[in-house]
Amino acid sequence: MRFDFFRRQGSKGDVAVDELVAPVAHGTQEPSPESALLEEAEANGYVGYALQLDAQMRVQGIRFAWRDATGGADASAQCKALIECIAKHLNPPKGWRLGRLAVYLDVTVDALFHNELQALPPGNVVLCMGMDDLADPDTRSMLVFLREQGFGFMLRDAPALPQDPELLEIVTHFDVGAGDPALIAEVREGEPVGRAPIQLIATRMNGWDRFETCADHRVDVFVEASRPPPPVKQVGELQPESLLIVRLMQMLQRNENVRSIEAALKRDAALTYRLLRHINSPAIGVGVEITSLRHAVSMLGYQPLFRWLSVLLATSNRTSSHFMMKRAIMRGRFVELMGQGMLPASDSDNLFVVGMFSLIDQLLGVTMEEVLSKVQLTESVQQAILSRKGVYAPFLSLVEACETDSGDAPRLAEALFVSAGQVNAAHLSAMVWSQEASALEMP
Structure with a gap:
């Protein structure tokens, strides 16, 4: 189900009356600046990823990122380019292609109203946002709707859980940065009672020694592909x-x-x-x-x-x-x-x-x-x-x-x-x- 009622005017996927008659009256329209930025981002961006690892270093999810090769696209265009790429290759008409894996997407407020985002399987997608965007009163209805549909929300780069009870109910994942034990304890103490626990994820693990600390506290970690692998026991010869x-x-x-x-x-x-x-x-x-x-x-x-x-x-x-x-x-x-x-x-x-x-x-x-x-x-x-x-x-x-x-x-x-x-x-x-x-x- 797509939440078109709250879709912002001008979002891709909307068709206004004047847009329907414009090609007849005025010929082909020039692409909007927003569309041009999106096309540029799609043409010059590369998908990056980090793997979500549990305490046994097993892959539980993937956090995708969009790397703009030119630096010319703004955050909104990059976000939409990533979503459209994910939708095209991972969520074609035949259905979702990544099985049980969770997918984490850093999104802007505008991206919440994107058709392709709403069409992704809610149970597999966690939307990552900062406190300012989550606390924006103009987007609260959309946030509540998407949460009701099954989308998860990770609060990133925040010093603590939100105090607003309604907003707290929306948060399903929390970014604990480098995995500071004090922050982990504080978040766990502030979790609402009577609902599923909030999943804590260390998004900026400083080294593999920190991984053990996270594992001991039942905190998953995001590991960039660029990070050197964990030390492997040198056996000297093949087993x-x-x-x-x-x-x-x-x-x-x-x-x-x-x-x-x-x-x-x-x-x-x-x-x-x-x-x-x-x-x-x-x-x-x-x-x-x-x-x-x-x-x-x-x-x-x-x-x-x-x-x-x-x-x-x-x-x-x-x-x-x-x-x-x-x-x-x-x-x-x-x-x-x-x-x-x-x-x-x-x-x-x-x-x-x-x-x-x-x-x-x-x-x-x-x-x-x-x-x-x-x-x-x-x-x-x-x-x-x-x-x-x-x-x-x-x-x-x-x-x-x-x-x-x-x-x-x-x-x-x-x-x-x-x-x-x-x-x-x-x-x-x-x-x-x-x-x-x-x-x-x-x-």
């Missing part, structure tokens, strides 16, 4: 499960007999189960259930199996954080999508492996050289991973720029002759792909 996966990958590279590969895989029933679960995931979309390695080879071939073994390798270190595994899978798909249509289809799996393996040392706790000495990847793949050179390197560099907000994304995209819109579509599609492939969730 037994990782070694078995590497052996299987080597057998595929040598084009060994399927019976030999199947015999090696059967030595680990759990690994067999995980591989078949991955292959039967929605991301593959084979259409029939694959019940054995032999069946998988006949349906997919060796190269796609190598791709899925690389996923198993990346997730084989049980001490590595869940969200880093998810990031690696997402990056692999993002790199692959960026190369589609620009490189031959046969390069698709190599692109995916480039993205995955670019983080493999951080996942396994061994050096990149140690991993690559065991898995003999092609020279072009190794060049991209080790030195960011070769045919695959530009795609990996672009993906890393989008993740880290380095400011290089426009230049790298232009060098590949792709638009910001194409990059954003691939980025969000990679998120959807990693989420839809439920079997890719770590065991």
